[in-house]
Amino acid sequence: MRIVMIATGSWGDVRPNVVLGQALQRVGYEVLLVAAEEFREWVEGRGVLFAGLSFNMKAMLDAQVNSIGLLKKLHLMREMTQTTVQMGKETADVVREGDAVLVNEGVLALVSGILEKKKVRFIHINLQPWVPTSEFSGMAPLPPAWLPIQEGTYNLWSGALVRRGQWLAMGKIGNRLRTDFLGMPKQTWAKHHAMLESTPSLLLVSPQVLQPPADWRPQNRVTGYLFDDDSGWEPPQNLLDFMAEGEKPVFIGFGSMRERKPEDTTRLFLDAAKQAGKRTILLSGWAGIGTSNLPKNVFLLKYAPQSWLFPRMAAVVHHGGAGTTAAGLRAGVPSLVVPVMSDQPFWGRRVHQLGAGTEPIPRPKLTASNLAAAIIEATTNRAMQEKAVELGTKIRAEDGVSQAVSAVREFLG
DSSP states (O other), X not given: OEEEEEOOSOHHHHHHHHHHHHHHHHTTOEEEEEEEGGGHHHHHTTTOEEEEESSXXXXXXXHHXXXXXXXXXXXXXXXXXXXXXXXXXXXXXXOOTTOEEEEOGGGHHHHHHHHHHTTOEEEEEESSOOSOOSSOOTTXXXXXTTOOSOHXXXXXXXXXXXXXXXXXHHHHHHHHHHHHTSOOOOOOHHHHHHHHHHSOEEEOSOTTTSOOOTTSOXXXXXXXXXXXXXXTOOOOHHHHHHHHTSSOOEEEOOTTOOOSXXXXXXXXXXXXXXXXXXXEEEEOTTTTOOOSOOOTTEEEESOOOHHHHGGGXXXXXXXXXXXXXXXXXXXXXXXXXXXXXXXXXXXHHHHHHTTSBOOOOOGGGOOXXXXXXXXXXHHHOHHHHHHHHHHHHHHHTOOHHHHHHHHHHHXXX
């Protein structure tokens, strides 16, 4: 059987899909990963067949960051609609009858017509807790203090609203694909919701971080994390020299997130590191962080596997992406999350609730002073450090890959 995996996000989405794809190949499946063309070389280098989508993830994030003003935002929305429709067409050309499809629930509204027309079985492979539950708020914000509603009820309702909101954002585009390209009738919310409720889903998160809620159906599983360790990587000598020159540094990096004013953000990070009195590793990343005039106690890093880097840090400051959050927790060091968008606020809250990190600081509220204060807390709070070590030990003992493969084989029969 051929399994088509659809990963329309950035590195944090592509990496665990590749890890799962490699494992599925080892048990006899043929696997094809569909993702942005920019990831082709990396994916094929790991022995997974690849079909490229013509949109450019980095350019799209750039456009979102730089769209200031109503006219620019409207223009961006039109461009993104056209890009998303094209993405759907290219995916339709790849999927064929008899396939099985693994796809994030957030993309279902776009590709549901493809799945129906090609008569394929499919499973949700989620990095975020899309399935509503009374036990936590998931992708929704916390309720305001003035709202007279029980927490469990709010969690369920807000989770349902998040799903409905995703339908409103993507369903119109999906219906355009259905009618104009696939020759199918429009999908309704009721039918889409029924599809969501009947589809098995795997949440690729450690049960130490999110226990399977008691009100989830048996088809909704929590498997454990899927890590890509890039074992062939060798650290450059200048990084090893920096690590040996003093106490463990603090890592600061926003991964695939973009910054409108990277120079100002770099200055903020440097000021925070100076106020905290900590040696620092800055990740340039897609945010474009960095300058040629760095103090001696700051190292500018282009790339290092998180599995190698994070355990050697005193604390990690990051945006709260699902993959980076997982790597920070596995490393057993305190995290300081600065959420920017999407599921990042949830992971920031969750890390703090687990006692393995400081209270998250939303990106618009980030200053050098509050970042410095949080760094000091993360590097001096003994209870937080012990909790991070304990949690990291438990996560490292798990085998999320085997759990995910077993679930896929069970659901596909």
